[in-house]
Amino acid sequence: MAAEPLRIDDAGDPRIAGFVSIRERDLTGRDGLFIAEGTVVLRMLGSAPARQNGFAAEAILLLESRVAGVAEVLASFPETVPVYVAAAPVFDAIAGFNMHRGVLALGRKPAQAAALLPSLPETSLVLAGCGLSNHDNVGSIFRNAAAFGADAVFLDETSCDPLYRKAIRVSVGSVLTVPFSRGLAAEAMLRGLAEAGYEIWGLSPRGAVPVGEIPAARRIALVLGTEGEGLPETILSSFRTARIPQRPGLDSLNVATASGIALYQIALTMGRVA
Amino acid sequence: MAAEPLRIDDAGDPRIAGFVSIRERDLTGRDGLFIAEGTVVLRMLGSAPARQNGFAAEAILLLESRVAGVAEVLASFPETVPVYVAAAPVFDAIAGFNMHRGVLALGRKPAQAAALLPSLPETSLVLAGCGLSNHDNVGSIFRNAAAFGADAVFLDETSCDPLYRKAIRVSVGSVLTVPFSRGLAAEAMLRGLAEAGYEIWGLSPRGAVPVGEIPAARRIALVLGTEGEGLPETILSSFRTARIPQRPGLDSLNVATASGIALYQIALTMGRVA
Numbered sequence: 022m023a024a025e026p027l028r029i030d031d032a033g034d035p036r037i038a039g040f041v042s043i044r045e046r047d048l049t050g051r052d053g054l055f056i057a058e059g060t061v062v063l064r065m066l067g068s069a070p071a072r073q074n075g076f077a078a079e080a081i082l083l084l085e086s087r088v089a090g091v092a093e094v095l096a097s098f099p100e101t102v103p104v105y106v107a108a109a110p111v112f113d114a115i116a117g118f119n120m121h122r123g124v125l126a127l128g129r130k131p132a133q134a135a136a137l138l139p140s141l142p143e144t145s146l147v148l149a150g151c152g153l154s155n156h157d158n159v160g161s162i163f164r165n166a167a168a169f170g171a172d173a174v175f176l177d178e179t180s181c182d183p184l185y186r187k188a189i190r191v192s193v194g195s196v197l198t199v200p201f202s203r204g205l206a207a208e209a210m211l212r213g214l215a216e217a218g219y220e221i222w223g224l225s226p227r228g229a230v231p232v233g234e235i236p237a238a239r240r241i242a243l244v245l246g247t248e249g250e251g252l253p254e255t256i257l258s259s260f261r262t263a264r265i266p267q268r269p270g271l272d273s274l275n276v277a278t279a280s281g282i283a284l285y286q287i288a289l290t291m292g293r294v295a
Numbered sequence: 296m297a298a299e300p301l302r303i304d305d306a307g308d309p310r311i312a313g314f315v316s317i318r319e320r321d322l323t324g325r326d327g328l329f330i331a332e333g334t335v336v337l338r339m340l341g342s343a344p345a346r347q348n349g350f351a352a353e354a355i356l357l358l359e360s361r362v363a364g365v366a367e368v369l370a371s372f373p374e375t376v377p378v379y380v381a382a383a384p385v386f387d388a389i390a391g392f393n394m395h396r397g398v399l400a401l402g403r404k405p406a407q408a409a410a411l412l413p414s415l416p417e418t419s420l421v422l423a424g425c426g427l428s429n430h431d432n433v434g435s436i437f438r439n440a441a442a443f444g445a446d447a448v449f450l451d452e453t454s455c456d457p458l459y460r461k462a463i464r465v466s467v468g469s470v471l472t473v474p475f476s477r478g479l480a481a482e483a484m485l486r487g488l489a490e491a492g493y494e495i496w497g498l499s500p501r502g503a504v505p506v507g508e509i510p511a512a513r514r515i516a517l518v519l520g521t522e523g524e525g526l527p528e529t530i531l532s533s534f535r536t537a538r539i540p541q542r543p544g545l546d547s548l549n550v551a552t553a554s555g556i557a558l559y560q561i562a563l564t565m566g567r568v569a
Contacts, residue, residue: 161549168541168548195545233563265559266568267442271469274442274555275435281552282559285539289507294540 023098026106032114037105039127040082042117055184057126060091065194067097075131076197078102084112084123137202138217144239145172151207152247153180160191161277167195169284170293176203177210214242221260223252224283226273228264232286235263243283248276297372300380306388311379313401314356316391329458331400339468341371349405350471352376358386358397411476412491418513419446425481426521427454434465435551441469443558444567450477451484488516495534497526498557500547502538506560509537517557522550
């Protein structure tokens with residue numbers, strides 16, 4: 022159980038300094054911390070998979086009217102995690118804008134992430150993102166990864182940080198529970214996956230086979246490119262490619278939706294959902 | 296070809312009054328007009344399907360630096376459509392916020408829509424939305440409907456207007472090309488579809504069969520409920536239901552993503568895409 026709630030009456034109180042102007046902080050992404058918003062995300066932050074992935078809560082800040090509603094969620098945090106409570110005017114003054122959800126946590130990223138690739142199960146399905154720069158799309162992709170039981174998400178150095186506030190919210194907290202790593206150049210990332218025995222499939226409107234014809238395999242990596250441009254030619258020509266059958270002549274599907282459709286189909290083919 | 300561009304040097308010029316403060320206008324949705332933003336949406340507004348659906352452009356407003364880039368798109372509009380051009384400061388002063396896309400059109404809704412249901416082809420796939428109140432989701436759902444060749448979208452009276460600016464943008468203009476109607480109570484809407492020979496399938500995490508087992512049929516209507524609550528029990532118990540196979544115990548998929556997955560699967564089953 023998290024600590025007994027402490028009342029905050031002054032937005033300048035140093036104990037809640039970490040929550041001040043989170044919209045600004047959002048843009049900087051410094052210092053190993055991130056902001057979790059809303060009850061669903063708070064629940065994920067306190068869950069066993071998030072702990073396993075090395076995430077921890079530094080502090081929790083609640084609107085006083087929300088305390089009773091999240092009691093069960095607070096029970097999942099250790100009692101060393103301070104819980105602060107504020108009335109609406111103080112809460113809004115702290116957060117810097119009108120936080121209607123009234124549930125915030127300051128989370129801490131894993132100090133040093135263990136290498137993700139060697140930790141994955143013998144049979145696995147992973148996503149690899151190249152140039153995914155839109156936080157909404159990245160959040161949605163993690164949500165889909167969780168829904169279809171993907172084992173991990175790999176993001177290249179040009180993809181955005183999934184621990185940006187909005188990506189966490191759109192993912193409904195899945196960025197905390199689906200293991201991910203980020204930072205390699207796209208080619209190195211995909212080469213590493215191929216060397217670890219993953220069949221690499223690039224998803225593209227110009228892909229060679231329909232996603233339904235991707236054969237079952239022990240290890241599959243589905244590669245997603247940026248919305249608009251799609252995957253670069255160097256990647257499309259180096260690996261096998263698949264497409265989602267659709268009407269010709271239209272703007273292609275949104276990349277997050279495409280990831281959901283392809284994951285659905287591959288998870289079915291691999292017998293991972295039923 | 297649309298008319299020769301006319302230069303606007305004053306944000307108060309009465310000729311461009313329709314574009315003033317479009318963010319405000321957005322919230323009111325009055326007077327049979329709507330705002331189309333960006334080149335992709337402008338192209339859709341000028342397309343044959345949009346004209347067939349009764350949409351027309353009232354006027355076009357461009358940032359001067361964008362004129363050359365959209366020349367080919369302008370060619371698809373009749374020359375009775377005025378085209379206004381402004382420099383960035385005037386453009387921003389007109390629109391009321393920084394419009395980086397620099398491409399706006401004022402569109403007019405169909406005066407009196409013909410009844411949609413009797414106009415549909417003998418073999419058809421349609422979507423029916425109940426309580427879809429989020430503009431992003433509605434826009435995404437239309438984009439998916441276009442990608443998988445759905446013949447129409449029916450929205451109940453509690454669903455939001457797809458001609459809201461943001462929904463149009465997220466749909467990449469598909470709300471102008473995929474025929475839709477909106478306004479009946481959910482039960483009456485679904486009864487009408489059933490009477491017209493549509494097999495009605497409600498999509499729900501608690502659905503009875505996996506979407507892959509929906510049998511091919513001459514006419515299928517896929518019913519979507521609101522994000523969060525899902526379809527009401529009265530609908531789920533009155534019609535057949537399907538689910539998207541996924542990992543248990545998680546927040547269900549986003550409704551727009553779910554629509555994409557179900558449409559993909561049903562379009563495959565019906566042999567409408569390959």
